[in-house]
Amino acid sequence: GENVEQHPSTLSVQEGDSAVIKCTYSDSASNYFPWYKQELGKRPQLIIDIRSNVGEKKDQRIAVTLNKTAKHFSLHITETQPEDSAVYFCADDLGSARQLTFGSGTQLTVLP
Amino acid sequence: DVKVTQSSRYLVKRTGEKVFLECVQDMDHENMFWYRQDPGLGLRLIYFSYDVKMKEKGDIPEGYSVSREKKERFSLILESASTNQTSMYLCASSLSPSHYEQYFGPGTRLTVT
Numbered sequence: 362g363e364n365v366e367q368h369p370s371t372l373s374v375q376e377g378d379s380a381v382i383k384c385t386y387s388d389s390a391s392n393y394f395p396w397y398k399q400e401l402g403k404r405p406q407l408i409i410d411i412r413s414n415v416g417e418k419k420d421q422r423i424a425v426t427l428n429k430t431a432k433h434f435s436l437h438i439t440e441t442q443p444e445d446s447a448v449y450f451c452a453d454d455l456g457s458a459r460q461l462t463f464g465s466g467t468q469l470t471v472l473p
Numbered sequence: 474d475v476k477v478t479q480s481s482r483y484l485v486k487r488t489g490e491k492v493f494l495e496c497v498q499d500m501d502h503e504n505m506f507w508y509r510q511d512p513g514l515g516l517r518l519i520y521f522s523y524d525v526k527m528k529e530k531g532d533i534p535e536g537y538s539v540s541r542e543k544k545e546r547f548s549l550i551l552e553s554a555s556t557n558q559t560s561m562y563l564c565a566s567s568l569s570p571s572h573y574e575q576y577f578g579p580g581t582r583l584t585v586t
Binding site: 367370393395403404405406407410450454459460461462463464465466 | 477504506508513514515516517518521523529531532563570573574575577578579580
């Protein structure tokens with residue numbers, strides 16, 4: 362399938378600072394962009410998602426923005442806390458609801 | 474609460490063995506998926522199934538096959554295990570084509586020696 366490029370691969374921030382992770386996709390038919398969080402030793406879980414007809418979506422300290430023209434979407438975490446430390450994966454649906462293509466992941470570390 | 478379970482958390486097999494990884498979901502989901510997770514490579518789709526006895530290749534199907542005889546169960550088969558198939562294997566399910574969220578199992582850490 363088409364690639365979803367995710368950057369950075371590792372990110373360290375001080376507690377209370379903001380973190381931003383960016384993904385770039387290539388298929389203009391992509392319609393759905395979720396973000397999954399995987400804590401150490403645990404399964405990935407959906408934390409937020411956005412569809413192509415929306416530019417931004419917020420849920421408390423996390424938000425996702427989508428720029429369809431530039432074909433990129435970003436995860437924003439504000440007021441980071443130690444429990445935000447995890448691997449975050451972006452994904453897109455390549456225009457098909459049947460499957461997702463995932464990015465390579467970002468290891469976020471929140472330093473106390 | 475959706476529950477996706479996998480038959481083993483850890484598995485050690487020898488090169489050339491036939492390996493079965495099983496996944497069961499209890500929420501009547503139509504879609505089921507098998508991924509492998511390797512450091513720096515993210516989650517790569519091996520196979521998926523959107524109905525009983527239906528299967529479609531993902532991005533890395535070589536060396537793997539799948540079976541879905543019942544809606545709740547999706548099996549990944551390594552016909553002849555090789556050392557490069559040492560990895561974490563994650564199963565997932567989603568309700569239907571119009572419901573995108575995937576629910577993951579706990580994963581099986583497979584080591585092939």
